[in-house]
Structures are given as structure tokens and as C-alpha cells.
Amino acid sequence: MRRERSDKGALCGNHGLVFETISKGFRAARERLTGKGELSEDVVDAALKDVRLSLLEADVEFRTVKKFLRDVKQRALGEEVQLVAKGKDKKKVRVRPEDHFVQICHEALVDLMGPVDTSLARANKGITGIMMVGLQGSGKTTTTGKLARKLQREGHSVMLVAADVYRPAAIHQLQVLGERLGVPVFAAPGANPVDICRDATEEASIKGVDFVIYDTAGRLTVDDALMAELENIQSSVHPANIFLVIDAMIGQDAVQTAKAFDERLDLTGVILTKLDGDARGGAALSIKATTGKPIKFLGMGEGLDKLDEFRPEGLAGRILGMGDLVGLMNDFQEVVDEEKAAADAEKMLGGGFGMDDFLQQIKTIQSMGSMRDLMDKMPLGSLFGGDIPDEVLEQAADDNELVKIEAMINSMTKKERADPELFLDESARSSVPAHAKLTRRKKRPRKPKAPDQLGPEDFIESRVQRVARGCGHQGEDVVALVSRFMVMRDMFGMLGDLMGGGGMLGKIPGIKQAKQLSAVRKLAKDPDALQALMGGGGGGMPGIPGMPGGAGGLGGGAMPDLASMLGDMGGAGPSPTKRGKDKKKGKDKRKKDRKSRRKNRRK
Template structure:
């Protein structure tokens, strides 16, 4: 998982400070040394690490302790702030043209997942901006690159422009004419890559740039290449004036050096990250949230946004009403399971909850697809009456359900017990009793408490926007 090694090392380095009433210069030097080693092992650029440690020590030694925090927590806050600054402080949006279409040119070396990322970005724009994009197949060298883009276009129901032509600039020119004719509001240009930067590649990309005048030139970089990613970014930026970075394969990078170095070295913002193979696996990069996750403080804002995106608002309201009225049944249980599956793997969701990310008992928790299929088989073996009224499930009915689903009676009993426990906990949360959540392992830890303070601060900052969204929803 992304940043896993770095996250563990940093938290270990800071853990010794959290319980102290007073921190000496020696304590700060010890923690700084551990943080420096953790960053270097994560393949973060040496100069970036040097500057980072210098800033932390200066802040830690010269800053008065805030009343609400003990000295150890103050150091954690300083590290959190400096990590955020290193990665860019705030999320950066795409440049939008004043006239349609907004043109996005995607560049990068071979093997970075560029063509797939074109599809992911098209899907993101359709979902978040109701966009009507056109994809232009500008990679005429890699075997099957055009076919791959066409397949992605079919999956998304998005048009793909291609030609049997060896002049990429001409293909792009004709593709833009097609977009103008069809009033597409976004054009995404997939370009060719190489194993390394060469003069021929750059000349071709410059000619495409001269024809397209892109509003965004985005470099797609493999996060797993570490420090090499910053060198690639500098190489492309020297010739093309990049506007931003998309980091792919972040889920496979346990170190995180590319994400931490690239903004500080190149000055280019990371705009999106790819974490997975699906066309839905593209996320806006939020430096402050990423810093919180690295330090084990969770990322509740992203978790809430994922829930808002993947949950149907009307269904969620209906479910909450059922909880209040105590009419939640097995049909609803299956619906809820499907909704949670849409949000992604359970271990990734848990990492976003403050204090739980590195809890040993929850670290690698997963629900295998096979287990979900078994639960569904048990529910589907029930009669409509049994699904709607779980209280009538006596021993003889349970034996029949076990035989019908091909599962053991013990498994059926366990699933019914889990359903009842889930129902009780969700009822408490619906009624506003957050005691269960507040007592989860790690929530009362310094990291957990700081995460909740940070989340509350951000929530207040965006309160007006949320209230407007709620009013819009209720007026429908």
C-alpha cells in the first residue's frame, strides 16, 4: 500500500514525543534523525529531505507550544504542516479554457499507464463535470495502443478519433476539427511514449503542442520509480512547459518518494493520483489529506466524499429512516454491502479512519469476494418473508437455508448474528450515539485526537458549501 513503510517509520519516530510534558533539544534532534532516515529510505530526494529537517527543527525549537496541544503533539503538527507544504499545500484543478473545448495533452514514458489514465480522466470529467469528452489516439507506435483506447472509449461510451496516418500533428489537427463540429467540451490527447526521453519524442510532442495549444499538458508518472520520477518530470518540463502531474500506481508504492519529492524539486503540482486498475480509480490529490494519512491521522474527508459519490443520496436517506424505525432487513443488508463494495477495498477504507490505519488487528483486514458471495447465497436462500422479518428465523428454517445455500448451519448462524450486531450499531449511530465509534482503537490516541481536531477545522471551513448542497438536495 502507498506510503506504508514511510508511515510506520514516521509514526514510530514521533510516538516517543507524544507522552512527554516537556521536550528537550536532544529529543527533537533524535526525532529529526529518525524522520530523516525514514524519508531517505522512502527514496525522497536528498535536498528535499535536508530542507524538510531544517524547517522542522527551526519550527520545533523556536515555536511556543499552543495551549490546546502538549509539546509532543506540537511537533506532530509541525511535521504534518511541513509534509503538506512539501506536497503543495492545496489541491490544484485543471486549467479550463474560456471557450470549448478544454484541451488536455497527456505525455509520459512507456509503461506508466498513460492510455489507461486518459480513460480514467475522461470518466472523472464525465462523472464530476457532466463533460462530453473526445479522445484522440495520438500513439501510433505502440502496438495495439489505438485499439486499447478504442476499447476504453466503448466502455465509457466516449468517441475516439483515430486515423491511419503517420503524422501525429495532422491526426490531432483533424481530431480537434471533429471536436469543434460535435461541440465536445473536453479533448484528451493520448501521445506516444518512449523507454526514455529522446529528441525525436520531444520534437513530435512540440509539433502536437503547436497544433493543439493545450490548456493542460499533464505528465503521467509511475510512482514506483521513486526519485527517477523527478528527473523524468524535469526532462519533460524543460521542453514542454508542463502544467501538472498525474501519479499512477500509487497503491503499489510502499515508499512514496515520488509523491513527496516531485513538487518540491520541479514546482509542478500533482493534480491526480491513480490507485488501481479500474477506470474509476483516479482521485484528486489533496496534499493535506495525504500528509494526515502518512502520519496515521486518517482521511475522513476523502472517506466522506467517496461515500457521497458512491452512495445514492435518496437510498441513504431511506436506509437511515429504516434504522430509525427499526425496519432494516436482509434486503437492505445486501444493498448496503453492494454500496460499500463500490467504495473500494475495506483495508483502504479503514486506513482513512483516524487512529485505525496502523492498528495491527485491522491492518490487512479484507472481505474476500468469495465470502461476500457466500453471504449473498445465504440471503437468497431465504423466503421473501424471512428476508423482511429476520426474527422468524428459527432452527428449522436455518437448517433449510443452510442446505439451500450450500453453507454450514454454523456459517448461517454466524451471518445472522453479524447482521444483528451491524443493525444495532447502525441504529446507535443514526440516533446520534457515537460512543461506539469514539471508543474504537486509536481514536483516543494523540494521532486520533489531532486528526479529529484537523477534520473539525476543515469541516468548519467548508460549512457554507455543504449547507448549500444539503439545501439543493432537499429542494429536489
């Protein structure tokens, strides 16, 4: 049955983040291990019980659950656990049992879901075919459009083929997608799907198209007629890729569906869709283990840009609360103008950041997808030790908050947006606003209030009310927005100072990374700072999801740096081998250059 969505995230049964059901178990296990001296069998068994429950609840196939738990237990107990490891500087570092356990789980999850090569197989010569198969409503047509967009952006020419002749609306849906993307769609209503695919391939070959994507018909259940038709198409056009599109929400059934299709069609891989609407997502863990076929892509929303390459490391990181910085960076690259983002990051860390910049960040964030998905990719667990209260996360992940903030900022004057201190009563201002200097010289107050101590009494009521009336919100909402914005601006200014005088993060050499991390940790320990960043509700006022500022900042020069910083901690970032290779490459190149310079001199 087709399930229509009215808005983003509407299908998210529970309000958790993607994979929240699974994450919950790992969090509980981690908590259980906290404070324990070692990973003894009893302790590991107890922790694995939590994990087991959550995996089953998330609809991970039960044999896969058993296999995974056995694997983790073996890794945890098999070798003598080195709870004292040598750090980079050769100093001994004590590894906490819970961290060691999480690391083991990360490795086991990656092994369970990988390895995955997300590149598309190419035909030896001529056109490369991609055949999309799956049950009705799984997202085949939408994913066909997403793949076409991806290929187009990589510089390939694409043709779409409407091979679902049983549902007339499907042909129209594909034509609409083709029009949006500027991609030709081959359709022949009433004709036989096998003939359609063959004729389309001929036409594509005449036109010299690189990729042809066949959008085939689906059925409510796997049946022989469907399979026979798909087999006929396959033997007629020999596509280099056959992708099974599965709706993540069918849970356990995903495994049976994948098996049934794979037996008849020898799938290249699976594309799991609607993960944005399902807090369980168990199929992501079961499919490779049960069918041997990798998941290649994840559908993370209805938009054509919502197709993520499946990276087991990223997913394992998200599940374990370590985030997925590589995924986050990919999202940023989709929507962000890098130069502008770097300038914004610099501005923000220098403390010079106005409401207009903030609004811009919000718009960028909105174009990246839901807050839930973004927060899921943030390494919140690593940075904040998993101590963020659920309500704070909930509030920060509420997309409506962004809309509200946008309305309030739009209702401010240009001057107010550039200098939010204009909202403050003179005694509360930390600096004399620029415009005031032009009119009459005002005395700088002796002891300005710190932004986190501001209360409604420090605001100019008439200004606040004008903005509130303009956007249909309450005065206290405006006060909360401005206060939190100021706290956040201060925090980022402070962070910038700690990281090297407000300079762009990306320029800071590796040696300063530890300092950055401790700065972030310091912020994390400060409850006010955390509230400002996360939008926690202080004094019952609605919070700003501080994430826009945070994430936006990370999107600039900060992102790669934070990624490598976490890479050093064992998270994302370039692998040591890659770094080693790059170093060697550089050395070889310098040697070659010296040689050719010497040769030229001799000439």
C-alpha cells in the same frame, strides 16, 4: 514494460494500506512521543529518525526527506510549544506532545505537496486541449479515459485523439474506451502524430467540442526522439494543459522522469497512477518539492471512476492515520443515492436494519473500490487512537470477506434476511419474531442473551446448515456472520440512541457533536464494540468486516456530520473562515430581503 494486473490490489507488494510504508514511520514516531512531557530536541530527533527511515523506504527523494525533516523540527522547536491551548469553551486543554507533533507533520506535509489547484486550465477561446504524456505503460490511455469521463460528468463534450501510432493496440484501446464512454475518438493509423493532433483539433473545432484529449506515445525511457515529437505536437496544437502521467511504482525514478519532461514541455501538472497497488507512494511527496509542478490527480485503480483529485490535506490525513473524509465523501457521492443513504443511516441508527440492507451496503462498498482504499480514508487513527490491532485491520480490509458474506446472505430465505433472529434458538431470542406471532403465540423469554454472548449452541443447527450448504461455506461462518451482524445492529442502535433517539445524524445541530464524538469514543474503548465494527476474530471465527455497516452508515446523513465533527477537531470539514463567510452571506441576504419587503409594503 507493460505490467498487466489480474485483480485489484495484486500489485500491492506488501499487504499494507496505500502509503502504509510512510504511515508506519509516523506511527512509530507518535508512539515514541507518547507519555513524554514535552517536545524537547532529543525527543523530536528520535521521533524524526523513525519518520526518516520510512520516508526513504517509501522512495521519497532524499533531498525532499531532508527538507521535510528540517521543516518539522523547526516547527516543533522553533516556537515555544503551546502544550496548553485554549479550547472552544475557553477552558484550558492540555495538548499531548504526540498530538502536537502529528499536527505539525500534517502542516509540513500539506506545505510539501501543495498548494494544488485541481481545476483544468481553459483555452482563451475555442477548444481546450489536454495533452497526456508519459513513459510506456504509465497509464496514459486509462487516465485519458478517466479524464474524459470526469469532463463528461461535468457536462462537457470531449473528443479523444489516438496519437500513439507506434503501438497499434493503443489505438484500439482508446477506441474501446471511447465506445464505452460514448465519446468520439479521432484516429488515423499510419499518419504522423503531429498531423493527427492538428487534424483532430480542426475536426473538434468544426464539431464545437469543449475538450480534446491527446493520448500520445510513450517510450520505455525518456529519449530525444520522443521529446522532439511531443514538442512538435505542443507547438502545433498549443494545449492549455500538459499532464505527465507517472506510475507511482517507479519510485525514485519518478522525480527524474518528471524533471526530464518538465524541462522540455513545461508541464501543467502530474497525474500519479497505480497508487492503489503501491504501499510506498513516495513520489506523491517528492514531485512538487523537486519539480515545482503539482500533482493534480491520483489514479487509484483500473476503473474509469478511479481518479481522485489530489488534495494535499486529504493525503496528509491518510498518511497520518487521520483519514480523508472529504475523499471518502467524494467516493460515496459517486456511487450512492443520497436520499437512500440518509434513509439507511436513519434505519441503522434506529436499530432496524436487516441482512438485506446490510447486503445493499456491501454492494455499495464494493462499487466504491477496495476495502483497503476505503479504510485508508476512514479516520480510524483519530477515532480509535491508532490502537486497532493489525490483524483486525487486515481482516477488515480483505475484499474476499465481502464476497463470502454476500454468498451467505444470498443463501438465506427472505424472512431470515429480514429477521436474522430466526436463526436463534427460542431461548436466545431477544424478541418474538414477527412471523411467530402469526402462527402460535410464544412466550417472550425472561432473560434474552445479549448479542455479544451468543454462541453456536444458541443457533438452530438445521437452519445454519441449510444456509452453509447453499453457499459452500461452513456452519460456523454463518453463525459468526449472524452473531456479528446482531452485535453490529445493536451497536448502531445504541449509537443512534446516544446521538439523539435514532434521528438522522445530519439533522443534529452542532451542539450535539461533542456528544456524538464521545459516543464514538465510548464504542472505540469497548473491545467488543470495536470487534463488531472492525470484524475482529472472536473465538477464532471468521469476522465480518464490520466496516461495510460502518462505512455505509457514514455514507448517509452521517457522513457530513462526522466530517464537520472532525473539522472541529482540526481535521476535515469546513474551515472557520468559510463558515464565517457563509454566516455573513446569510446575514446580508436577510438584510436585503427585509429591505425589499419594506419597499414592497410601501408600494
